[in-house]
Amino acid sequence: MRAGISGEPPSAAELETLALDALARLPDAFKPHVEGVVVQIADFAEREVLDELGITDPWELSGLYHGRPMDQQSVWDTGDMPPIVTLFRMPLLAEWVETGGRLDALIFHVVVHEIGHHFGLSDDDMHALEDSADD
Secondary structure (H helix, E strand, O other), X not given: OOOOOOOOOOOHHHHXXXXXXXXXXXXXXXXXXXXXXXXXXXXXXXXXXXXXXXXXXXXXXOEEEEOOOHHXXXXXXXXXXXXXXXXXXXXXXXXXXXXXXXXXXXXXXXXXXXXXXHHOOOHHHHHHHHHHOOO
Protein backbone atom coordinates (compact mmCIF):
# COMPACT_ATOMS: atom_id res chain seq x y z
CA MET A 1 0.00 0.00 0.00
CA ARG A 2 1.29 3.42 -0.89
CA ALA A 3 0.04 6.81 0.26
CA GLY A 4 -3.02 8.10 -1.52
CA ILE A 5 -3.15 10.53 -4.42
CA SER A 6 -3.34 13.43 -2.00
CA GLY A 7 0.12 12.51 -0.70
CA GLU A 8 -1.24 12.02 2.80
CA PRO A 9 0.21 9.15 4.82
CA PRO A 10 -2.15 6.25 5.56
CA SER A 11 -4.63 7.09 8.30
CA ALA A 12 -5.18 5.21 11.55
CA ALA A 13 -8.32 3.69 10.00
CA GLU A 14 -6.32 2.43 7.01
CA LEU A 15 -3.73 0.86 9.32
CA GLU A 16 -6.50 -0.76 11.35
CA THR A 17 -7.92 -2.29 8.16
CA LEU A 18 -4.47 -3.67 7.27
CA ALA A 19 -4.11 -5.09 10.80
CA LEU A 20 -7.51 -6.78 10.64
CA ASP A 21 -6.59 -8.18 7.21
CA ALA A 22 -3.39 -9.53 8.79
CA LEU A 23 -5.40 -11.34 11.48
CA ALA A 24 -7.62 -12.81 8.76
CA ARG A 25 -4.52 -14.21 7.01
CA LEU A 26 -3.52 -16.31 10.02
CA PRO A 27 -3.79 -20.07 9.56
CA ASP A 28 -7.28 -21.43 10.24
CA ALA A 29 -6.22 -23.16 13.47
CA PHE A 30 -5.44 -19.76 15.03
CA LYS A 31 -8.47 -17.79 13.85
CA PRO A 32 -10.99 -18.87 16.54
CA HIS A 33 -8.50 -17.80 19.21
CA VAL A 34 -8.05 -14.26 17.92
CA GLU A 35 -11.73 -13.39 17.52
CA GLY A 36 -11.80 -11.47 20.82
CA VAL A 37 -8.52 -9.63 20.26
CA VAL A 38 -8.98 -5.88 19.92
CA VAL A 39 -6.82 -3.98 17.43
CA GLN A 40 -6.17 -0.32 18.07
CA ILE A 41 -3.97 2.31 16.48
CA ALA A 42 -2.15 5.12 18.28
CA ASP A 43 0.40 7.54 16.89
CA PHE A 44 2.97 6.67 19.60
CA ALA A 45 3.14 4.67 22.82
CA GLU A 46 2.49 6.69 25.95
CA ARG A 47 5.54 7.71 27.98
CA GLU A 48 4.61 5.45 30.90
CA VAL A 49 4.44 2.43 28.58
CA LEU A 50 7.84 3.27 27.12
CA ASP A 51 9.28 3.72 30.62
CA GLU A 52 7.80 0.38 31.71
CA LEU A 53 9.48 -1.32 28.74
CA GLY A 54 12.78 0.54 29.19
CA ILE A 55 12.47 2.26 25.82
CA THR A 56 13.68 5.86 25.63
CA ASP A 57 12.85 6.62 21.99
CA PRO A 58 9.13 6.40 21.08
CA TRP A 59 10.11 5.75 17.43
CA GLU A 60 11.50 2.35 18.48
CA LEU A 61 8.17 0.77 19.42
CA SER A 62 5.88 -0.19 16.54
CA GLY A 63 3.52 -2.60 18.29
CA LEU A 64 2.46 -3.88 21.69
CA TYR A 65 0.39 -6.77 23.03
CA HIS A 66 -1.53 -6.21 26.24
CA GLY A 67 -3.34 -9.11 27.83
CA ARG A 68 -2.95 -12.49 29.43
CA PRO A 69 -1.34 -15.01 27.05
CA MET A 70 -3.54 -18.00 26.27
CA ASP A 71 -1.11 -20.38 27.96
CA GLN A 72 -1.67 -18.47 31.22
CA GLN A 73 -5.48 -18.26 31.00
CA SER A 74 -7.86 -20.30 33.09
CA VAL A 75 -11.61 -20.89 33.00
CA TRP A 76 -11.55 -19.42 36.52
CA ASP A 77 -10.29 -16.05 35.29
CA THR A 78 -13.01 -13.44 35.32
CA GLY A 79 -13.11 -9.74 34.71
CA ASP A 80 -10.12 -9.60 32.36
CA MET A 81 -10.26 -7.03 29.63
CA PRO A 82 -9.97 -8.46 26.11
CA PRO A 83 -6.45 -8.81 24.73
CA ILE A 84 -5.32 -5.74 22.78
CA VAL A 85 -2.82 -5.38 19.97
CA THR A 86 -1.80 -1.76 19.58
CA LEU A 87 0.05 -0.60 16.50
CA PHE A 88 1.94 2.67 16.71
CA ARG A 89 1.31 4.54 13.49
CA MET A 90 4.21 6.98 13.32
CA PRO A 91 7.01 4.42 13.97
CA LEU A 92 5.38 2.04 11.48
CA LEU A 93 5.13 4.70 8.81
CA ALA A 94 8.74 5.76 9.42
CA GLU A 95 9.92 2.15 9.06
CA TRP A 96 7.81 1.73 5.93
CA VAL A 97 9.38 4.79 4.31
CA GLU A 98 12.87 3.84 5.50
CA THR A 99 12.72 0.26 4.19
CA GLY A 100 10.73 0.96 1.01
CA GLY A 101 8.82 -2.30 1.50
CA ARG A 102 5.09 -2.94 1.31
CA LEU A 103 3.09 -1.46 4.17
CA ASP A 104 0.74 -4.45 4.33
CA ALA A 105 3.75 -6.79 4.72
CA LEU A 106 5.18 -4.65 7.54
CA ILE A 107 1.82 -4.52 9.32
CA PHE A 108 1.44 -8.29 8.92
CA HIS A 109 4.90 -8.86 10.41
CA VAL A 110 4.17 -6.67 13.45
CA VAL A 111 0.68 -8.13 13.98
CA VAL A 112 2.05 -11.70 13.86
CA HIS A 113 4.72 -10.78 16.38
CA GLU A 114 2.23 -9.18 18.76
CA ILE A 115 -0.40 -11.90 18.36
CA GLY A 116 2.38 -14.39 19.02
CA HIS A 117 2.49 -13.01 22.56
CA HIS A 118 -1.24 -13.84 22.85
CA PHE A 119 -0.39 -17.47 22.10
CA GLY A 120 2.75 -17.49 24.26
CA LEU A 121 4.90 -18.27 21.20
CA SER A 122 8.68 -18.02 20.93
CA ASP A 123 10.30 -15.84 18.26
CA ASP A 124 11.00 -18.97 16.19
CA ASP A 125 7.34 -19.98 16.46
CA MET A 126 6.29 -16.48 15.37
CA HIS A 127 8.54 -16.69 12.28
CA ALA A 128 7.04 -20.09 11.42
CA LEU A 129 3.53 -18.68 11.84
CA GLU A 130 4.34 -15.76 9.58
CA ASP A 131 5.79 -18.12 6.96
CA SER A 132 2.72 -20.39 7.06
CA ALA A 133 0.11 -17.63 6.65
CA ASP A 134 -1.85 -17.15 3.44
CA ASP A 135 -0.38 -14.70 0.94
